[in-house]
Amino acid sequence: MKYIDEFNDPELARRLLDEIRATVTRPWALMEVCGGQTHSIIRHGIDQLLPEEVELIHGPGCPVCVTPLEVIDKALEIAARPEVIFCSFGDMLRVPGTDRDLFRVKGEGGDVRVVYSPLDALQLARQNPGRQVVFFAIGFETTAPANAMAVHQARRLGLDNFSLLVSHVRVPPAIEAIMTAPDCRVQGFLAAGHVCSVMGTAEYPELAQRHRVPVVVTGFEPLDILEGIRRAVHQLERGEHRVENAYPRAVRETGNPAALRMLEEVFEVADRSWRGIGRIPASGWRLSDAYRAFDAEYRFDVEGIRTEEPAVCRAGEVLQGLIKPTECSAFGTTCTPRTPLGATMVSNEGACAAYYLYRRLNGQASPAAPAPQGSRVPHEEMNPVG
Numbered sequence: 172m173k174y175i176d177e178f179n180d181p182e183l184a185r186r187l188l189d190e191i192r193a194t195v196t197r198p199w200a201l202m203e204v205c206g207g208q209t210h211s212i213i214r215h216g217i218d219q220l221l222p223e224e225v226e227l228i229h230g231p232g233c234p235v236c237v238t239p240l241e242v243i244d245k246a247l248e249i250a251a252r253p254e255v256i257f258c259s260f261g262d263m264l265r266v267p268g269t270d271r272d273l274f275r276v277k278g279e280g281g282d283v284r285v286v287y288s289p290l291d292a293l294q295l296a297r298q299n300p301g302r303q304v305v306f307f308a309i310g311f312e313t314t315a316p317a318n319a320m321a322v323h324q325a326r327r328l329g330l331d332n333f334s335l336l337v338s339h340v341r342v343p344p345a346i347e348a349i350m351t352a353p354d355c356r357v358q359g360f361l362a363a364g365h366v367c368s369v370m371g372t373a374e375y376p377e378l379a380q381r382h383r384v385p386v387v388v389t390g391f392e393p394l395d396i397l398e399g400i401r402r403a404v405h406q407l408e409r410g411e412h413r414v415e416n417a418y419p420r421a422v423r424e425t426g427n428p429a430a431l432r433m434l435e436e437v438f439e440v441a442d443r444s445w446r447g448i449g450r451i452p453a454s455g456w457r458l459s460d461a462y463r464a465f466d467a468e469y470r471f472d473v474e475g476i477r478t479e480e481p482a483v484c485r486a487g488e489v490l491q492g493l494i495k496p497t498e499c500s501a502f503g504t505t506c507t508p509r510t511p512l513g514a515t516m517v518s519n520e521g522a523c524a525a526y527y528l529y530r531r532l533n534g535q536a537s538p539a540a541p542a543p544q545g546s547r548v549p550h551e552e553m554n555p556v557g
């Protein structure tokens with residue numbers, strides 16, 4: 172398969188590993204920002220193949236995981252209303268809110284539907300003029316342009332029964348927050364290739380210079396990740412801190428101009444809370460004033476909902492790379508994909524789910540997580556939200 176098989180070649184992987192081993196002379200800690208990269212690393216055992224000097228720290232790059240509890244509770248409140256068709260990507264249905272999840276709302280009669288695109292939700296709005304259709308617009312820079320396009324189209328079509336519940340976040344402010352945290356151990360970043368395919372790389376050189384960290388734009392297949400690590404280690408050993416693009420087949424320095432125009436038209440930068448981490452200045456988007464009428468928080472008057480994170484779940488520390496999932500006492504015992512206590516155990520980009528699914532139960536081999544009966548989102552419905 173083009174662009175898949177050739178990036179899984181074991182012989183090339185061995186050569187890259189040999190190069191990394193030959194280069195490294197002391198310990199380095201690298202953070203992969205994207206949850207898709209985390210899953211690829213754990214699934215292929217890349218972290219276990221690296222020389223012991225190179226540690227991979229898993230960052231806050233799972234969009235489902237960082238969506239704040241407060242926003243989940245707002246989604247639950249809106250989805251339970253009889254006039255609403257609530258549309259979401261499949262990942263979000265099992266993310267626990269304060270006392271239930273979207274599956275529970277659906278079981279109790281709420282009209283909750285899994286869609287594969289915000290444009291599917293827009294179509295539902297056109298087909299159901301007597302209902303209010305709400306799309307759960309979460310994710311990083313990767314999903315935001317399509318959501319912007321959906322609301323742009325809704326305005327163009329004059330639809331007054333379509334809205335977005337927005338919880339979009341941006342990677343560069345998260346890197347800034349990680350690097351300025353007092354207990355930060357990160358010395359280099361593997362930046363998410365799909366984010367940079369939209370945004371380009373212009374936001375990163377200043378971060379790399381100021382924090383003296385290499386930032387290597389990296390893809391998602393095993394050889395992509397090894398190449399990203401090889402370049403980051405090479406820079407660190409030479410005392411460099413530059414932005415490098417190791418994913419040129421998808422990323423251009425200028426990003427995707429059409430997507431950037433759409434983002435600028437529909438959204439404005441805003442402070443955002445990250446689940447388990449807290450508020451990060453300018454770390455997300457909200458609908459601009461011109462699109463305010465399409466904001467579900469405003470339309471359904473749920474802006475006042477405030478919630479507290481449960482103390483037992485240490486997902487905030489996992490998302491900041493402060494602990495590995497297996498260091499949480501609930502991991503694999505009271506918290507499993509069948510009985511998730513936190514979003515990082517639910518999402519197919521969550522670090523806790525990766526460690527559980529790929530058998531990292533404190534280093535013990537264990538059965539891979541079976542499908543939770545009657546409640547698990549089928550894998551084909553778990554479309555990643557980037």
Ligand code: SF4
Nearest residue numbers: 485486499506513523
């Ligand atoms: S194992 Fe469960 S409880 Fe622990 S941090 Fe992960 S999601 Fe939270």
